[in-house]
Amino acid sequence: MSECQCFAKISKEDTRYELWLKIYSENKLPLRHPHITISEGGPWEGDQFYIGDPSKLTMEQRKMLVEMMSKKFHISPIEVEYDLVEYGIPIKIDNVIITRCKKHSKSDN
Numbered sequence: 386m387s388e389c390q391c392f393a394k395i396s397k398e399d400t401r402y403e404l405w406l407k408i409y410s411e412n413k414l415p416l417r418h419p420h421i422t423i424s425e426g427g428p429w430e431g432d433q434f435y436i437g438d439p440s441k442l443t444m445e446q447r448k449m450l451v452e453m454m455s456k457k458f459h460i461s462p463i464e465v466e467y468d469l470v471e472y473g474i475p476i477k478i479d480n481v482i483i484t485r486c487k488k489h490s491k492s493d494n
């Protein structure tokens with residue numbers, strides 16, 4: 386089986402667009418399966434998120450992402466790293482378009 390190539394892109398109108406361009410080359414964020422999760426508890430309870438795959442980022446991209454999330458959520462870089470490995474990269478689905486690879490083009494998730 387070939388490697389998953391699904392990815393997410395964000396709309397230029399979204400406030401996160403500039404940030405995405407900085408971190409993810411060509412505004413493409415590789416996704417992890419299943420793509421969608423629903424937040425249980427916390428401030429985003431019940432909200433839907435796509436899940437990005439941190440293992441597909443370069444070291445440089447990962448470093449930028451960790452720094453950005455650490456600042457944004459006021460948690461230490463070590464905790465951010467742990468959460469990335471455990472849960473993947475949470476992406477609020479607003480203004481985000483996903484493109485499925487051949488392997489996943491027929492699945493709903």
Ligand SMILES: [Zn+2]
Binds near residue numbers: 391489
């Ligand atoms: Zn895929």
